[in-house]
Amino acid sequence: MTAAELNPEFRTLIDARLDAIEKILLRVQVSYSERRHIVGEVETQIFELLSRRAENPTRDDVVAVLDSLDPPEAYVPEELRGKLGESAIGPPAAKPKGPRVSKLAVVSAVLVAILLLIGVPLLATSHSRDTAEIAAFFGVNLFLASLLGIAALVRVLRSGDRLRGLPFALFAAIGFPLCLINAAAIMLVIATQGVLPWLLTLTAIGYLNYLGIRRLWRWLNERHGTIAEALRGSIAGWMTPKNGVQPT
Helix, strand or coil: CCHHHCCHHHHHHHHHHHHHHHHHHHHCCCCHHHHHHHHHHHHHHHHHHHHHHCCCCCHHHHHHHHHHCCCHHHHCCHHHHHHHHHHHHCCCCCCCCCCEECHHHHHHHHHHHHHHHHHHHHHHHCCHHHHHHHHHHHHHHHHHHHHHHHHHHHHHHHCCCCEECHHHHHHHHHHHHHHHHHHHHHHHHHHCCCHHHHHHHHHHHHHHHHHHHHHHHHHHHHHHHHHHHHHHHHHHHHHCCCCCCCCC
């Protein structure tokens, strides 16, 4: 029996084993001529074993013959066996890297937090002559830390989800502007000798009253017809006796 007479499905099984042997030989850098010689001998051996089993081998015959063969590594020449072990181990496959936390965002957020935790109590307990120097020192450092936060924020947003740490970067970026606004509001309250908080409170109360009256007025306009009809029905029911006779 020749290769041409074999069923194409069975030929595919045999070719798969021969390809596996050739790949092993190629991995240990066996020369082309020697690879062809080894693969050719294995192919010849397979057909001899098949011809001994049956004149028209079945799929089970082909599988049994292939299982009886040595593993592909066994066909590597003795002097190249060590090379086979090295190539089989090979370098470790690189793992896909997921998103990582931005160190710049974390560092800038920690700096802002430290400056706030130290600077605010110092400013609150400092004497009037030292307040300006302490405020200038912490203000400059807080400004620089916020600049780092802005840089970290830009990097995280432009990383395409490769960097994490957006809350840290945002906290650091708004640290200085937020403190500046709060400081300006406190200075304004002090300059007005407490009048400003009362004005803001009265303004807020007036605005809440305006919203309440506006909402009530809108509700009355929507319900005007319904309320009028309910009042007329109540009065008519009160004036009309249950038996339907008008009182005289």
